[in-house]
Amino acid sequence: MPDKIDLLEPLEPERYELREAPTYEFTLSRREFVEVAGAGLLITVTGSVARAQPGAAGRSGGTLESRLHIGEDGTVTILTGKVEVGQGSRTELAMAAAEEMRIAPERVRVVMADTDLVPNDGLTAGSRTTPSTVPAVRAAAATARELLENLRRTAKSAATYTDLARSSELAAAYKQTPGGAAVTPVKDWQVLGRPRYRIDGREIVTGAHQFPSDIQRQGMLYGSVLRAPSYGATLAAVDPGAAAKAADAVAVREGNFVGCVAPTSYASRKGLEAIAATARWETKEHPSSAKLFAHLKETxxxxxxxxxxxxxxxxxxxxxxxxxxxxxxxxxxxxxxxQHAPMEPRAAVAEWADGRLTVWTGTQNPFGVRDQLVQAFHLTPEKVRVIVPDSGGGFGGKHTGETAIEAARLAKEAGRPVSLRWTRAEEFMWAYxxxxxxxxxxxxxxxxxxxxxxxxxxxxxxxxxxxxxxxxxxxxxxxxxxxxxxxxxxxxxxxxxxxxxxxxxxxxxxxxxxxxxxxxxxxxxxxxxxxxxxxxxxxxxxxxxxxxxxxxxxxxxxxxxxxxxxxxxxxxxxxxxxxxxxxxxxxxxxxxxxxxxxxxxxxxxxxxxxxxxxxxxxxxxxxxxxxxxxxxxxxxxxxxxxxxxxxxxxxxxxxxxxxxxxxxxxxxxxxxxxxxxxxxxxxxxxxxxxxxxxxxxx
Amino acid sequence: MSAALKTTFRFAVNGRARIIKTEGDRPLLEVLREDLGLTGTKYGCGEGQCRACTVLLDGKAVTSCLTPVSAAAGKKVVTIEGLATDGKLHPVQEAFAAEGAIQCGYCVPGMILTTAALLEKNARPTDRQIVDALNGNLCRCSGYPRILVAVRRAVEMRGAADAGQD
CATH class of the missing domain: 3.30.365.10 (Aldehyde oxidase/xanthine dehydrogenase, molybdopterin binding domain)
Structure with a gap:
């Protein structure tokens, strides 16, 4: 069986798809995909697919983006760098794949925003999931369907996707799929265009779904970070040692960054309060909202x-x-x-293990946050993994990685995983x-x-x-x-x-x-x-x-x-x-x-x-x-x-x-x-x- | 390190007896999440303004962020994880899932528990009564219309179940 099949000719992109023109390439992976779904057929989409903003990075194209995997057990997995923050992307992408593959949406697993596993689809922003990512998923899924149909013709049998994933005749099937398959016209839609609620509703109503703030790791500590009392204030003096005197907490200080970790949020808070009591701040003048518009005009x-x-x-x-x-x-x-005030304030759990940093966090920008962590800790991208569990609201307010960086800094010092969850007051004051x-x-x-x-x-x-x-x-x-x-x-x-x-x-x-x-x-x-x-x-x-x-x-x-x-x-x-x-x-x-x-x-x-x-x-x-x-x-x-x-x-x-x-x-x-x-x-x-x-x- | 005063508290959580030795002024929310691993109960504001942290304390919907663990001593706590019985969803859970009353879903456990408590007191609430009962529960996705539909459905489902028992 070939490892990789190259596409004969790229698709002619339609005018409205110029920014996201998908071309296709197919690979059979028996190695890199084991962690997600085991061996099987991996369909990748090439090019500048699915970037968040028109005109943003991604015009260069050429990178292979794993989009759809069919396991040898027939499991269908869609991969996307997009996140689910309540806008319905997970269900929509499952529907898109199901439509083109002629299967039930419940059969489609959607792996989202895990930088080790998914393609970089940019920010989840600018209402781009529908016009960019959905076409990419539909194209990959339509290709899977056409490969299956070709296999059925070649093998003269009623082959299934499981058979396709295991097939030794895949190359033959591929040869009959010139330049990617056509997606289903709107008039023929069976799944898309019809109402469907969140496919993971049961996990939500039972409390089983773990939001970023719900992630718990073995030996995990709870962190808190010292904040300035006002915008622009700088820390003149502080005694981090006060934390240990007040509670079962350990302080961390590096320059202006001061925080502490403890076995409970309660102890962490007490420790931080004790540190805050020793802090001396130099405040700075700051324009008030009463003078806001004059200030904007002046500047x-x-x-x-x-x-x-x-x-x-x-x-x-x-x-x-x-x-x-x-x-x-x-x-x-x-x-x-x-202020956005999403129901779930910023949260991150950071864990250092074997020289690698893994952070579970609520962000609309998983790869951007990975890059911020790479920069903050002088690492290489392979050493950082960002995972975004479906999160409690975003509304454009979670594009940044400050909480991830803070949690990682605390975890590095503590030598144990640390959960950092911003309070509502922090979310109001320090989120953008x-x-x-x-x-x-x-x-x-x-x-x-x-x-x-x-x-x-x-x-x-x-x-x-x-x-x-x-x-x-x-x-x-x-x-x-x-x-x-x-x-x-x-x-x-x-x-x-x-x-x-x-x-x-x-x-x-x-x-x-x-x-x-x-x-x-x-x-x-x-x-x-x-x-x-x-x-x-x-x-x-x-x-x-x-x-x-x-x-x-x-x-x-x-x-x-x-x-x-x-x-x-x-x-x-x-x-x-x-x-x-x-x-x-x-x-x-x-x-x-x-x-x-x-x-x-x-x-x-x-x-x-x-x-x-x-x-x-x-x-x-x-x-x-x-x-x-x-x-x-x-x-x-x-x-x-x-x-x-x-x-x-x-x-x-x-x-x-x-x-x-x-x-x-x-x-x-x-x-x-x-x-x-x-x-x-x-x-x-x-x-x-x-x-x-x-x-x-x- | 200071010796924070720890006391032993006994209470039932989701039908199971629990003994917790901890500081009495710790919020019940944090004990449920951090000591018992019941993360279905959510932090939203810490000041009782959003009710994402709602649990049932002896059947009454309370904000667990403002409830010190000491106030739960000797009482029965029900969290979202304990609402289903023998794998069968509570009618309010079933209604929320069936009516898709979920956007991000973070407020949903609190919404469901507040609704469950309401229906225990008032089996056939009017729309006005539903809205009044849930007005303290924030949903920033602003999915209130769908939530109202779900609560109405839960009322019907409970009514049908009661009729079936007659």
Whole structure:
């Protein structure tokens, strides 16, 4: 039997797959795969498959990525560097393989995010699992099916996948599989396109599933790390020896890193408290949230300035466009920092054995964290293994490896495995935040109610969905880098939420200036039929026109739409504004969402529902407040996230487009929530809230 | 090292008698997880605000992060691992799995135990009563709508089981 078969010709990639063009190569492995599944058939996909972000590393291609294994006992294993944090990737990938192999999804084992075993699929971010990893898995699985069919023809028997994995005629079967097999057309789907809940639901409801914070190893100790009392504070003096006096704990110090380990979390905490009592800190001035937006503006990048140059895109002439417009408006919008606050705070268990470091941790970036460990401990990549058990939420908040590094440092000193689990307070203060942003927008509308000039400047919030989907002959879009007072990073939908909030509220202002209905104004200025379709679907379900006719004091309706990461969303909200607090309460909400062909309608619906309700937090209650380098609301008691009672009446309309490739769906729905509510609050009161969370005078 | 005061506590966990010698002010959550290996009970906030750590203490849903182990002495503790009997899932567990009321799943044990306690007191809760009972349990995936569907199903399943016994 050959060890390896080379592909005769690469696939011609379809246009939309240019970034992820899969070509194939087949290997039969009887060695390296033993640890996972034993001997059998290993199908690898070559190339820049399944990187998290378009345009990121991975264009080089050429590496072999093991994607699918069929064991000699018939076990089917899918391998992916993606992680499961509640977005449904594990089930979706099992479904994708099952579809192409014509087997039950329950038969498919999905090995995720173990850097010793799986290909590097980059970050689990940017809604890339669906458009990148699913095609790779489907291609590998379709190849397995075609190999099986060829074997059946060659052997003239009803061979099974078990037979295929054991077959000595595999080479012959392969020769009839030119250039990779075709995947199943949407119209013939038996598994994909049908609702399916999490395949490992039983492990979850019984408490059997081990999240990263649940991993327990023989002889394991519990760690804790000394944190500065405020941002920017530096450690002037400390007595780590205090730990041992206070508890059965051992201190670790290296430079600014101070921590301790003990047989229980309790003793570790006591030890750390004793150390903290001896610590002297030098504090540093830190901008407060009250002065946040002035700070961003002061530190913003200027063309030719010392800081990073702004990113600018423009066409036509803003000056001429504004001059030629009948209505001209400008406004400033603000979006605060918010925290992800996943249910499971950062956690890692680190174990050094035989010169190798293994870390179980909750991260959306397994290979990135491996590389961070390699760097932190001066190791080679082969000496580090990162394993990401399905984790308790991410929302873009777990791209970094600080907890893994801290646990590994403690474990190295202790000579035993160490579990480090951040407290909720640490997670609030020291995890990175969704960036705050300041927006300056100026636009002009002509006599026909068409946007003629569009000038949009974004300070700090980020560039996702920064480009306006609305037609305008004259347009300028600027992103200005600023000095952020807080550590910032990704978030569900990240900058798209902020950009879309500012834009979609301002579009409402323009519609009002042009005396146009907000829906009609949008339709008149949009060319993209997918955006128009979701607007029409949402407004129809909401009875937009009929509701506009009836007026109730302090009750209003609002609409918003948006596109990002290849999917489209529109939302209509009806709110009643509370007289005392000025907070809008959602009385009704309709969202229409379209992300191409729907892979799993049950999971998609949950992602959209989750986005709506999580989005209510940013829209109505969430904003990080800080002063003197400390958080003023860094706890669930003070930082109000949506709870059961906050769930409003709502409807979700899933627009299926079987003619379009599936796009990711975990993020984009969130971007329409806040602007629809802010626009409804304006309709209710005539007061415009230009900040999140939305507040108006009733 | 200081001699932290350790006391012996006896209580039943998931029907099994346990004797633990430890500091009395240790959170029950940590004793369950670290001494007894019952990691199904989750830490979420340590201040009783998220109820991921919910366990049943003599049938009542409590936040084990705020319950010192001393308060469990002489009592019966049920964790998510002890809810199924003889390999058969509790109706609330079955309903959560069947209705797919799981995104990341980290809040699910607490949700299930809070629901189980509710249904012991009130076999046929209204939606309003369900929402009120679960309002203290956070789900950051915000899967509340599916959880409500699951709880309704658990109510029906229990009703059907009771009817079957008549």
């Amino acid at each position: 913003a990048s200027k063309p030719g300035g010392a800081s990073r140059a702004p990113r600018i895109q423009s066409k036509g002439s803003i000056e001429d466009g504004l001059g030629e417009s009948k209505h001209r408006l400008r406004a400033e919008y603000r979006v605060p920092f918010i 935040f969704r960036p705050a942003g300041l927006f300056e927008i100026e636009a002009g509308v002509d006599a026909n109610g068409l946007i003629h000039a569009w000038d949009f400047s974004n300070y700090n919030a980020g560039t996702a969905a920064i480009e306006s989907p609305y037609r305008s002959a004259n347009a300028r879009t600027r992103f200005l880098y600023c000095d952020s007072p807080l550590r910032e990073g990704s978030y569900r939908g990240i900058a798209a939420t902020a950009n879309n909030f500012a834009r979609e509220c301002f579009i409402d202002e323009l519609a009002l200036a042009a005396s146009a209905d907000p829906l009609e104004f949008r339709l008149a200025n949009l060319d993209d039929t997918r955006m128009r379709d979701v607007l029409l679907a949402a407004s129809k379900q909401f009875n937009w026109r009929e509701r506009g006719a009836k007026r109730t004091p302090r009750v209003g309706r609002g609409i918003a739409c948006g596109t990002e990461k290849g999917s489209y969303v529109a939302a209509c909200a009806e709110v009643e504004v509370d007289v005392n607090s000025g907070q809008p309460h959602v009385r009704d909400f309709v969202m229409a969402f379209e992300c191409g062909a729907i892979l799993n309608p049950a999971n998609l619906r949950m992602q959209v529902e989750g986005s709506i309700i999580q989005g209510l937090g940013g829209a109505l209650t969430e904003a990080i407040e800080f002063e003197n380098g400390q958080l003023k609301n860094g706890s669930f008691a003070k930082y109000r996230v949506p709870r059961f009672r906050d769930v409003p009446p709502f409807e979700v309309v899933l627009v299926n487009r079987p003619d379009l490739p599936p796009a990711g769906a975990g993020e984009t729905p969130i971007i329409a929530v806040a602007p629809a509510i802010a626009n409804a609050a304006f309709d209710a009161t005539g007061e415009r809230s230009r900040s999140m969370p939305v507040r108006v005078k009733a």
